[in-house]
Amino acid sequence: MNSLLLMVTAMILGGDPVADLSQQIKSMDNSSVHWHMTYVGVLPMIDADLLKNCREHQKEKWFRNQLVEKLKDKKSFVAAHVLLVYSTQGKWDGKSHSGWFGLEFDVNDAGDVVFRSEEEQAERLTKLWTERLKASDTKK
Amino acid sequence: MLEELKKDAPKEVLDKIKEIEDAGITIIVVDGDPRVIVGDYNGGRIDIADMDKFPEGGGAGTKESTLLHELVEQFEKQINKDPYKDAHEDAIKAEEVLTGSDRQKQLPPVRNADGTITVVVVWVDKDGKQIHQEIVIDPTTGNVISVTNKPQP
Numbered sequence: 001m002n003s004l005l006l007m008v009t010a011m012i013l014g015g016d017p018v019a020d021l022s023q024q025i026k027s028m029d030n031s032s033v034h035w036h037m038t039y040v041g042v043l044p045m046i047d048a049d050l051l052k053n054c055r056e057h058q059k060e061k062w063f064r065n066q067l068v069e070k071l072k073d074k075k076s077f078v079a080a081h082v083l084l085v086y087s088t089q090g091k092w093d094g095k096s097h098s099g100w101f102g103l104e105f106d107v108n109d110a111g112d113v114v115f116r117s118e119e120e121q122a123e124r125l126t127k128l129w130t131e132r133l134k135a136s137d138t139k140k
Numbered sequence: 141m142l143e144e145l146k147k148d149a150p151k152e153v154l155d156k157i158k159e160i161e162d163a164g165i166t167i168i169v170v171d172g173d174p175r176v177i178v179g180d181y182n183g184g185r186i187d188i189a190d191m192d193k194f195p196e197g198g199g200a201g202t203k204e205s206t207l208l209h210e211l212v213e214q215f216e217k218q219i220n221k222d223p224y225k226d227a228h229e230d231a232i233k234a235e236e237v238l239t240g241s242d243r244q245k246q247l248p249p250v251r252n253a254d255g256t257i258t259v260v261v262v263w264v265d266k267d268g269k270q271i272h273q274e275i276v277i278d279p280t281t282g283n284v285i286s287v288t289n290k291p292q293p
Binding site for chain 2: 040042043045046051052055085089092100109
């Protein structure tokens, strides 16, 4: 009884980590990715805590489904793609795809990253990840 | 590190450094900042912890050449108002003068099994030997983990 009470209290005080992560993913959009103009070109970065949490849950179905849904939306497909590249497992050589693991963009004179045909890319990346995630499930 | 850079630099590089010093640019020096991967064009920052991972020599990017790269890039941005692409290209040219090698291209990135990202910069040294400089980056910390020069057969 005491342990149950403690658990309930902890959930009330600390929140549910899975629900918190799910909410974070729900609320993210392409502006959640920060593009850095670095020594080795343009690289995307995303909140480190969010990324660490995602890595913990990257094999779970709800997590993958939620990110695939975010890929379908042109307002969030970039964030979902970056999160999937950085959080899912296995070696992946980007040379089999154009751009950054399949994400194509340009940098304008103002230093902003501009994504090429967003709707087409959202559709293509949704297909790419659906197949990749399905293949990694089959390997298990 | 700037003194090290000046020590064995050819005259062309010394002239460029003097031009930068005379013009006066502002650079924020950080140490292991998660927002900076070697250098940050937009923020005008350089990360000495990342630069320190580069080798002293070896026909590809070095500690000193990365510093020169970032100085030139910021000079082009702050003084000549160059966009990133142009400033980055000028920075690469300066690096080539300093190292005596040709920084040819960058291969598409590789995601490693441990979640790090490897970026390969292809160099050709003064003897015509191709070197793949493998730069491993941790996306959770924005830090350069290692830099390895791999001469190609």
